Amino acid sequence: MSRFVHPAGDRHAEMLPHERPPQAPADLNRIDPAIWPRTSTRTDGALTVGGVDVRDLARDYGTPVYVLDEDDVRSRMRDYATAFAGSDVHYAGKAFLCKEIVRWLHDEGLGLDVASGGELAVALSVGFPPERITMHGNNKSVAELARALEAGVGHIVVDSFDEIARLGYLAEQQGKRPKVMIRVTTGVEAHTHEFIATAHDDQKFGLSLNAGTAAEAVRRVLALPQLELVGLHSHIGSQIIDTGGFEVAARRLAALLVQIKDEHDVVLPELDLGGGYGIAYVEGDEAPDIKELADGLREIVTKACVEAGLPVPRLTVEPGRGIVGPGGITLYEVGTVKDVEGLRTYVSVDGGMSDNIRTALYGAEYTAVLASRESTAEPMLSRLVGKHCESGDIIVRDCHFPADLAPGDLIAVAATGAYCRSLASNYNYLLKPAVVAVSRGAARVIVQGETEDDLLRGQL
Template structure:
């Protein structure tokens, strides 16, 4: 029996026949609009993004290459702003952040979440308004908190008792009174991979609602005049396509709001339900409708609060992947094509887990296609792999590609705008690829690719 890796199970377990990859699609050249950037098309057989031929991109900038469709990304920013009109939309910078991305956010009127001093530095470097920044992190350093206080970030989300004490001390030291929120783990079971589910009790983030830790955090903050408690925050995980989890989290958080009013006589004016909205990576996946999410969340919060005699708090959401994920692709050059008889064909490209670790990290699934030309050759079951010294160096686990695929062809992998560049490494001393933005037939570098000199810089 052929062996195929199951993304959620034992990497060496044999898959049952019904678990084999689906039959080859009728048209290997098709560009599924649910998966690829909104401006995608084909010209003379080659994939185009933003009106730019990927062959020209490969010739000008080399491969591997991250390509970001500016119109796609900015249109999704507007989609979220429109769907959540009257609420706050904070882009989760961890998905992908650079100076140009911050400029787009500013121009489209969105706010920003940062999870480190480095992400904060990117935003400040282009003059992003600090009052529209929320500072996250489960282990913020004293230096990070001090800088956040000095520049006056809009919110600091506290994650532990120790941080409450640390922030209170620093706020007193520098004569500040920051607006803070409490990150609450609501116990919601998000239907996603263990490594990206973040609301169950047994993990590093937040303060548990079930154990009473969140309620105790409220007491400790209210006892500190240096801190201004304005709301509660929750994040149940990432790549979630079922809105039921968000609704349960919203209900539990609003119940805590009621308890806070009853115990302390305090009405908190803000509620942050986080992000994690999924996108489609393969043709059989369906991304949640942004407006349906917005309407559902507003309805449940309003219903619970009104029923409890509370004013409806201002709602905040934190999309990251949903904004930048679909608008990005990765472009590779095929190096070798190796047929393993009776199993599959291994297609090796010039990148790998250094520019996309998500497949190795938690079994992410992707869609790829031959980008430099069209082909009507017979399909072959392929595994797209990188050039690193790891058998787990897989980019696309099982996918059908044309049987005449050859060295020098270009492959494009869809929906890599989120987390791929953010999680990139220099494993095996591969330089990180450039990020190029395309729009209206023009391209420009927004993050420079690394060189060997960059890799050696700083070594003594």
Template sequence: MSRFAHPAGDRHAEMLPQERPPLAPADLNRINPAIWPRTSSRNDGALTVGGVDVRDLARDHGTPLYVLDEDDVRSRMRDYATAFAGSEVHYAGKAFLCKEMVRWLEAEGLGLDVASAGELAVALSVGFPAERITMHGNNKSVAELTRALEAGVGHIVVDSFDEIARLGYLAEQHGKRPKVMIRVTTGVEAHTHEFIATAHDDQKFGLSLNTGAAAEAVRRILALPQLELVGLHSHIGSQIVDTAGFEVAARRLTTLLVQIKDEHGVVLPELDLGGGYGIAYVEGDEAPDIKELADGLREIVSKVCKDAGLPVPRLTVEPGRTIVGPGGITLYEVGTIKDVEGLRTYVSVDGGMSDNVRTALYGAEYTAALASRASQAEPMLSRLVGKHCESGDIIVRDFYLPADLAPGDLLAVAATGAYCRSLASNYNYLPRPAVVAVSGGVSRVIVQGETEDDLLRGQL
């Protein structure tokens, strides 16, 4: 069974002295292609990504540094476009978004999901086609909905009765008739951490199928001629590695489609099953094969619609993490090394929870490695920590580094392309790091790092 079949919190409690530590890997220098970016390798002992030596990246751009393998990310976009040919693939911008990322999406033919006016502004600023944008969010403001209407976004996913009324009024005022979908809370339990499971009834997203709220939302939208109801939307959670939950969600959504047809004589043409597909973070993790995932989802939707006597709606999926996560690494410089006898060695680096809060937030696990050189030293049980004034400022809880590790060495943490930069903060007034894209032996800054002037700007 995959580790993702259990709540992450069950696996990430503090290691007690009587617990067995993780096993040391046979080769501390190995770069597992299932975890690291597709162009990763070691050259003269040092890690290279996109043909660029990480020592050069640290010299030219400083640390901490987010590094994004452009070839990896764009190849995963193409993988999705090919596997889901005939369906819609919308990248979930919340995973990581910047102007250059939007340009890659347009070039590779994908759509985009945004969840705020800010994310929408990034897309529109580089001329991304508005009709390929879906607007999400559980509390869209009047300003956000107005911006979406004025831009002509392809879909707006409504999340509450308040929003239906708000959007109907604004659509009439602006002379627009937006295509809308209803976010349905299907009650499917995604086997993931509590904070990233999003389809059970007791949480903030969507309109419940079980209570009848989703069916009532259908009635209210159909009663507003200024809104065009085109489909149903569901998102069951994040970091999911099989299709079982999606099958249950699709069956429950189809039940609602049948109810809509019987009650209103309306057949909705679209079905959005969301995203949340998982990636490999540590040894032994499973990640879904994109083609198998696509075939499985299409088969599920076709079967449940056939069983219900409905035409097969146009399918949309919303991958985020699986596109950008594996292609990103974070580069740090070792500052201090502190041995706690009988337990582990604490390795402190020049970043921390301000650039990767996921470990502290919901017990995420990561793979890290000495990146500036190879080593044949004995393995040393380590905890990778940051420089913030928090005991929970942990990047990697327990893993092995070579015992000859020294201050000034570079460490790389794999699979940080998704949610790390998006969730970054200025805690303790640390500036957020730059994002650098690498490809063909060349690096270029796609998001500038912050400076002290940036931190002080706006203060009176």
């Protein structure tokens, strides 16, 4: 079966550099260890993860299917715990949360951040220690705050004046005195997409340092004896590679700590710098080294506080993507291969934006390979797309597959462990795929795939 292979000197040579498609990799069969799960390899030509052949996964669980390398995820939990020894590491559950992930967190000694009552319910359902839970959210409901108080979560990060009053009232009603942190918008412009940058002033999260609302929030919390103010919280964004923004945020938070001490004679013992640490999605991406990151953040906080004449607070970090992202892949089956002469080949698979909205949402980039076999065919400039009724239903905008790619082949997309399942939908009434954990040659379902009965349940 012939496939169109773009010759040298075609119209792409006339494009501006930023418009040109990427160069084809030297080896289309290579599994880059910087991008793929740590146990990934090729065995008899097929991709294996956790010692399990992807062809067996497709046969046993169907496609699309999310595959999570348990040993990879657990090892990254340990990496963070070791690198940040003496500090607190709280996994950001929004990246991907299910009961089994919570069990792994418990085993590895990490804490957990939740951003809704539903995430809190998942954690509590398997007996995760509530004192190791931090409750986030920019608009926590009365019911969510009440549940958090009843459960005895370790920290509640307040995000508005309304919430301070709401939480104070509920705490008094329940006779509780929760530990509270104030989310501060530090004005740092993180080098990331605007939808995942969270520390500039013109957005929904936090209380502004520049406008003085963060300082006013401190006054209001300290005025309520039923709330215990223990620290400040900052989160500058997501998929951050350049850590310079953390230094700016830490210095600005240290200045606020000084202001709090001068105005209220209160020294806050904790500082949470959030998460957002980037991972490698495509060749050339450089994820931060965890130990270097930890040492750097500690040095930043220590220096900023010493210069400000303050004791160094206990540091908390909140990695999510950095723990679960690299250990996940999504497996698809090719349905159609359509040449658009002079442009590219469109490779359509049996999933799409319902199982990975990130490309359509903010232009995320991914690495994809032919996973069910190796090929020595010429590279074919391709666009990996889904089956939804949207032109924007794109999984990988520009990639290369071998020119002998055919319907029935399996495609694997790397680094989909974070946010893909969390953001999944039933658009066009597609079923949400199962999540299958693999380890040491064995596979097991940790989140069941949906059925048509699940789709119809609740409809009257």
